[in-house]
Amino acid sequence: MKSFGKYISKHLASFAAFILLLALLNVLVFGITFQSVIINDYGDTSPQNMLEEIAASSTAEGISDDARKKLESTHIWAMLLNQDGSRVWAIDTPEDIPYEYTIQDVALFSRGYLKDHPVFVWNTEDGLLVLGYPKDSYTKLTSNYFSIHAIQTLPLYITGMLAADFLFLFLAYFFSRRKIIRSTEPIIDAIETLSNGKSVSLSICGDLSEVAGSINKASRILSRQNEARANWISGVSHDIRTPLSMILGYAERIADNKTINSSVKEQAEIVRQQSIKIKELVQDLNLVSQLEYEMQPLHKELVRFSKLLRSYAVELLNSGLSDSYSVEVEIKPSAENAILECDSRLILRAINNLVQNSIKHNPQGCEIMIALDCEETAITLTVLDNGVGLSSEKLRELEEKPHYMESTDNQLNLRHGLGILLVRHIVEAHGGTMKIESTESHGYKTVLCFSNQSNQS
Secondary structure: OHHHHHHHHHHHHHHHHHHHHHHHHHHHHHHHHOHHHHHHHHOOOOHHHHHHHHHHOEEOOEEOHHHHHHHHHOOOEEEEEOOOOEEEEEEOOOOOOOOEOOHHHHHHHOOOEEOOEEEEEEEOOOOEEEEEOOOOOEEEEOOEEEEHHHHHHHHHHHHHHHHHHHHHHHHHHHHHHHHHHHHHHHHHHHHHHHHOOOOOOOOOOOOOHHHHHHHHHHHHHHHHHHHHHHHHHHHHHHHHHHHHHHHHHHHHHHHHOOOOOHHHHHHHHHHHHHHHHHHHHHHHHHHHHHHHOOOOOOOOEEEEHHHHHHHHHHHHHOOOOOOOEEEEEEEOHHHOOOEEEEOHHHHHHHHHHHHHHHHHOOOOOEEEEEEEEEOOOEEEEEEEEOOOOOOHHHHHHHHHOOOOOOOOOOOHHHOOOHHHHHHHHHHHHOOOEEEEEEOOOOOEEEEEEEEOHHHOO
């Protein structure tokens, strides 16, 4: 499973690389978003640089033309105050800016605002240089200053980047998950199919090819084992058939011989009946094996279900059924023309097994009902009797305990016979389901449900 570990490591490395790329993208977007703020606040036009430049270009008589043009282009006003707090000169000062200032006024606005204008001061030989910026351009805290635009932009930036990061992470998770599922789903399906005892064949390239190869190898081994088991059962069945036919033939001859006494005839009849049971058991064993390992071809054809049931009931009644048993067929009007694509021979075998099961477990006689119903999506066949039924414990064993062909221990005496197992395999081979209901002394009911293909066309 080294390839599977490499596959997981590869995806983890890809995800880590994506996180790193996302972090770099955040830095890039931060730089683009706050580029103008960084340039304005810490570049040539920043308050600190502007103070130094204007101070160098100014005297008591005024400032140079270049300095004046730069102030105008950046919408900054300026003034120079002498030792008495009076203006020496001023450039573009707003009308509400005073001409005279006390020491207290200078102390207040030098670290904050003057008429809501953020101002910055620089001490020169000729006096105190004051630069005033537009309102709502900077916020000042003690000895530092911050761009209001930056402060307003920062929450939007953080919110936007978090949303973008979550979106990118979700998209990365979504597409990575879809890719992983797309790559591993065939393997998971194949493992599930193998767990049901069926063979698979995977064709996967890339990182998981080694895993697919291992599954295909396990499938081939399982197929060979199943085929060997089915062939063994088929071979044993074939080998039993010849001596069993001889035993059955001799038993019939003895039972029909009029010169032999009645006691021997009775014993010969018992041998004949038990031989018939063994013959039927061998046939059921072979058929169950072929169905279980999908070696039994289905000869499907479109069959009118109601006609099939009536024909079976007539044949059953004409076969010499004891008068202690009654068989009734109930066809709902909606099911009269229901069509099922099936192997009619196997379906009849399943129905007969259920009917014979009712006969076998009710030697005192019972009423048997075969009912057919049809809904929009399903065709339901029910075989029920009013016989002895099963206790809740026996019913639970029948539903939960595996058949002896499926058992992994030696408690074969606790397993039910082949009849019900054969019915289940036949129904499942036709894509249907089987459900058993029974209450002690209140009869036994088996419900077979098939897809209604006539309404799906």
